[in-house]
Amino acid sequence: MSGNLIVERERGLLELERRISELRAANATQPVDMSSEIAALEAKYQQILHEVFGTLSPWEKVHMARHPGRPTSLDYISALERFDELHGDRQFRDDPAIVGGFALMSGRAIVTIGQQRGRDTKENLRRNFGMPAPEGYRKVRRLAHVASRLNLPIVTFVDTKGADPGISSEEHAQSEAIAMCLHEFSTARVPIVATVIGEGGSGGALALAIADSVLMLEHSTYSVASPEGCAAILWSDASKAEEAASRLKLTAGDLHDFGIVDEIVPEPLGGAHRDVAAVVGRTLSAIEMSVTRLSALSPEELLEERYRKYRRLGTWHAERMEPIGGR
Amino acid sequence: MMQMPDWLRARRGKDAEGRDAALWTKCPKCGEVLYRRDLAANAFVCPRCAHHFRMSAFDRISSIVDGDFAEIGADIAPGDPLGWSDKKSYPAKLRGDREKSGLSEAVVCGFGQIGGFDVALAVMDFHFRGGTMGTVVGERIALLLEEARKRKVPCIVFTASGGARMEEGMLALMQMAKTTAAVTRFTEDGNFFMTVLTDPTTGGVSASFAFQADVIVAESRAMIGFAGRRVIEQTIRQKLPDQFQTAEFLLEKGAIDMVVDRHALKDTLVRLLEYARGGVLRA
Ligand SMILES: [Zn+2]
Numbered sequence: 101m102s103g104n105l106i107v108e109r110e111r112g113l114l115e116l117e118r119r120i121s122e123l124r125a126a127n128a129t130q131p132v133d134m135s136s137e138i139a140a141l142e143a144k145y146q147q148i149l150h151e152v153f154g155t156l157s158p159w160e161k162v163h164m165a166r167h168p169g170r171p172t173s174l175d176y177i178s179a180l181e182r183f184d185e186l187h188g189d190r191q192f193r194d195d196p197a198i199v200g201g202f203a204l205m206s207g208r209a210i211v212t213i214g215q216q217r218g219r220d221t222k223e224n225l226r227r228n229f230g231m232p233a234p235e236g237y238r239k240v241r242r243l244a245h246v247a248s249r250l251n252l253p254i255v256t257f258v259d260t261k262g263a264d265p266g267i268s269s270e271e272h273a274q275s276e277a278i279a280m281c282l283h284e285f286s287t288a289r290v291p292i293v294a295t296v297i298g299e300g301g302s303g304g305a306l307a308l309a310i311a312d313s314v315l316m317l318e319h320s321t322y323s324v325a326s327p328e329g330c331a332a333i334l335w336s337d338a339s340k341a342e343e344a345a346s347r348l349k350l351t352a353g354d355l356h357d358f359g360i361v362d363e364i365v366p367e368p369l370g371g372a373h374r375d376v377a378a379v380v381g382r383t384l385s386a387i388e389m390s391v392t393r394l395s396a397l398s399p400e401e402l403l404e405e406r407y408r409k410y411r412r413l414g415t416w417h418a419e420r421m422e423p424i425g426g427r
Numbered sequence: 428m429m430q431m432p433d434w435l436r437a438r439r440g441k442d443a444e445g446r447d448a449a450l451w452t453k454c455p456k457c458g459e460v461l462y463r464r465d466l467a468a469n470a471f472v473c474p475r476c477a478h479h480f481r482m483s484a485f486d487r488i489s490s491i492v493d494g495d496f497a498e499i500g501a502d503i504a505p506g507d508p509l510g511w512s513d514k515k516s517y518p519a520k521l522r523g524d525r526e527k528s529g530l531s532e533a534v535v536c537g538f539g540q541i542g543g544f545d546v547a548l549a550v551m552d553f554h555f556r557g558g559t560m561g562t563v564v565g566e567r568i569a570l571l572l573e574e575a576r577k578r579k580v581p582c583i584v585f586t587a588s589g590g591a592r593m594e595e596g597m598l599a600l601m602q603m604a605k606t607t608a609a610v611t612r613f614t615e616d617g618n619f620f621m622t623v624l625t626d627p628t629t630g631g632v633s634a635s636f637a638f639q640a641d642v643i644v645a646e647s648r649a650m651i652g653f654a655g656r657r658v659i660e661q662t663i664r665q666k667l668p669d670q671f672q673t674a675e676f677l678l679e680k681g682a683i684d685m686v687v688d689r690h691a692l693k694d695t696l697v698r699l700l701e702y703a704r705g706g707v708l709r710a
């Protein structure tokens with residue numbers, strides 16, 4: 101998909117990068133010393149990098165979260181020690197928008213599950229742009245259930261605009277599929293660590309994100325609806341998505357303040373795609389620390405803590421209202 | 428039609444009653460002009476075409492409970508966590524809906540009896556912010572389930588909702604997690620949980636407690652789905668058939684247990700409560 105703000109802004113930088121490397125190559129083979137020009141260009145490059153990416157607005161973060169080069173669930177999962185994918189919902193089909201299976205994380209057996217978008221158009225079509233169908237959520241539920249029975253920690257990666265909004269998804273009861281995922285994650289007797297790595301949109305994201313520890317990449321977004329969806333719902337105008345993004349408080353910092361996100365994983369200047377290996381490594385260590393910490397708790401303690409955490413989320417106040425009926 | 432109980436009369440005041448009596452309503456389906464009081468006497472079902480009008484929470488409760496109803500959580504009032512403002516501020520929208528609907532929020536929760544059974548009852552109302560779920564809806568429903576768990580009584584939730592409330596952002600979405608947690612504790616203790624899906628039930632409400640019940644009943648012709656019709660039509664770029672996402676469609680697809688006409692609803696609920704109580708019903 102084009103029209104990505106961040107991709108647009110990177111064009112000029114890529115051009116600069118190309119010129120710097122050309123100059124470097126030339127400098128190595130030619131007698132004229134061009135090191136001062138190179139240094140000047142590099143300084144300029146750094147300056148532009150800071151100007152463009154130093155602070156990102158919520159709308160820019162939405163685009164960063166959707167950047168085509170941004171690491172996907174499989175980039176994290178394939179960096180684990182071992183991964184054996186498990187397939188299917190046992191009822192209808194295997195949904196490629198969800199990947200999951202057994203894995204080893206520093207020697208520890210886990211179950212890992214993530215929404216998987218494509219890295220190019222062809223893969224995006226196969227994976228439905230990372231928007232799971234009910235079959236995908238039923239696979240999630242099945243794997244989470246296996247994890248709970250076998251006492252394996254669950255590690256999820258959240259990266260979806262939302263659940264698939266299509267005819268077949270409605271016919272196969274998308275609502276029920278998500279509702280039962282929520283139920284499964286509420287009752288799983290094992291540590292759950294969820295990480296929002298890209299875009300977290302609505303109930304379709306939450307289905308993988310009821311967790312004892314929720315991590316979020318610095319430039320990821322997580323919102324009640326996609327900004328386009330929110331603008332369409334409230335103002336019947338999807339083009340007001342930028343305004344919706346600014347109001348929804350969907351950045352990692354906002355969500356940390358609300359107590360919804362426990363830990364923010366920093367990204368390099370310019371976003372996670374600029375140094376995938378470093379970001380993946382850093383994220384996996386943060387996840388591992390959470391898993392280790394939570395593994396010390398008994399299932400009862402985990403369930404009680406999880407209950408309390410979600411029970412208290414929200415903002416309300418007591419107001420004198422006459423109850424109907426009375427007591 | 429049953430007599431209006433005292434609690435309802437007190438809550439509505441004279442105005443609402445007087446206004447009701449004076450109003451004529453046109454049936455959106457068949458166009459019949461209906462005398463408002465006749466419509467109320469017929470459980471807000473069009474006598475000509477059986478169209479089920481959306482009911483207010485008060486009318487719904489009075490049509491379902493035997494007599495008394497004791498509300499809980501009435502003092503839980505919404506905040507403004509995002510400091511939201513578009514054409515109007517969120518608090519101003521809330522004030523407007525309060526005046527318009529006579530409700531303090533989009534759900535009324537409490538305890539009463541249905542056919543002699545003690546039940547916990549939650550009734551959502553589309554007339555308040557489109558029945559959307561923000562913190563207060565989640566909080567009141569969780570509170571009701573916790574209290575019902577202590578009292579060991581069945582819980583029935585009537586849903587009517589456009590989904591999560593945008594103006595409370597992610598804290599609204601988190602109410603899906605909160606209500607799920609409460610439902611789970613309630614049902615795992617062996618208590619009976621039933622939902623009645625009314626027009627419309629979509630989004631975050633549909634994808635949480637609405638579809639976590641032991642038995643899911645839907646009212647005739649109610650629109651029920653995850654994604655809104657408009658969203659789907661925009662995505663697939665074609666018109667959807669009328670029947671799509673109706674209660675009858677979901678029944679055929681196997682997503683719900685039964686579709687019930689409003690006139691038969693209370694009797695149906697009582698029968699289901701009898702089964703859930705178990706034992707020998709008839710000697
Ligand atoms: Zn009619």
